[in-house]
Amino acid sequence: MLFQDVISRWPMILNGVMLTILLSFVAIGLGLVLATLMTALRSLAGSWAGYIVDAYVELMRNTPFLVQLFMIFFGLPQIGIRMNGLEASLLAMTLNLAAYATEIIRAGVDSIHKSQVEAGMALAMTKRQVLQYVILQPAFARVWPALSSQFVLMMLASSICSFVSVQELSGTAAIIEQDTFRSFETYIIVTIIYLVLALSLKLFLNWLGRKLFPQVSGLARLTEAHGEAA
């Protein structure tokens, strides 16, 4: 095994890692915003908006990410919308993540009991305050673990963007492999990097969840102290 051929190309690998991280974070950020908007649209606007959001979510969740990516990269130019591989990847990842996140956030919002909202209004909270403190914050806190694992899955799925010649981590791996013919060594190293990335992202999201929703961990501690299963 000759790992030095691969390791000597570390600046390329580092670039790939940075691009994978960039793709993931932009898609997670944009996808989350889009998902929150769609959830709001679903519950606030008329039923037609709900049907459109539902149809979108089902469509995205029941077709492969690769088909969505190819549709954007190869299909859209045919109707005059042209973009490069990176733009197509970002768009595909954002749209895909938004669909999954909408479904997850919806479950969180559904878990908020109506009496909570009524209690909030009885305390003379404004509509905005009720939406922020009574509905969204507790809903996000509840589904944060599910959202986190979806984010990690999206980061792993970003490897598929190498099929439209984006030089992220697995795209870089393909180039190094062609240069060196050290397929196995290349993919072992890249796999280990993905493993480190996924575990770091998981730890980061856990930490972020504790920072963003501290009151919930307090509640969890309380129920634990009373010996109830959460």
Added chain:
Amino acid sequence: MQTFGWPEAYFILRAASWTLALTAIAFFIGSIIGGIFAIMRLSRVKALRRFAAGYILVIQSIPVLMVLFMSYYGLSAIGIELPPFFAASASLSIYVSAYLAEIWRGSIESVPRQQWEASASLALTTTQQYRYIILPQAIRISLPPTVGFLVQLVKNTSIVQVVGFVDLMRAGMLVNNATYQAFQIFTLVGAIYFAICFPLSRLSRHLEKVMNASRSH
């Protein structure tokens, strides 16, 4: 230049059967390995528990694409040349095993502890406990998430085309290379995937509802 017509659509539709075959094989082999890992994960022996937990964590933390490349290039590095179909089945089976092991571990754990205690007090062996008491209940609990995972598997078979295996996705790409009518072709390919996945998604949701109803009685 060739255009996208009925023969091409038929070619794509026929390749969908390879997607189904691959899904079935990966699910079959993956569920055997996954079942073993699920039980190892709950074993009384610490080393087995640790090993299974490590396997699940590693496979779930790397892209399926890397599992595919590792089994394709890894085996050829030690001199075994696998035909694309076998490399694809092997890597997808590994992927399936890790996720099913985790789903099934959760299902086994959600069988109430008293069931273990009651069956132990009837002098059943561990094997008998699993066979007669725990698994029949755990399997019921695991059905909705298992069917839900099947949807993920069908979708993930789309990446194995990269090692040259002609499945639904590859067929679409081949037709696209000949006709350049990507919009129509990938609409058809997407529609076929949807036709496979959507009923499974609905079934999973339906099972979940039925189970919840029977549990709240």
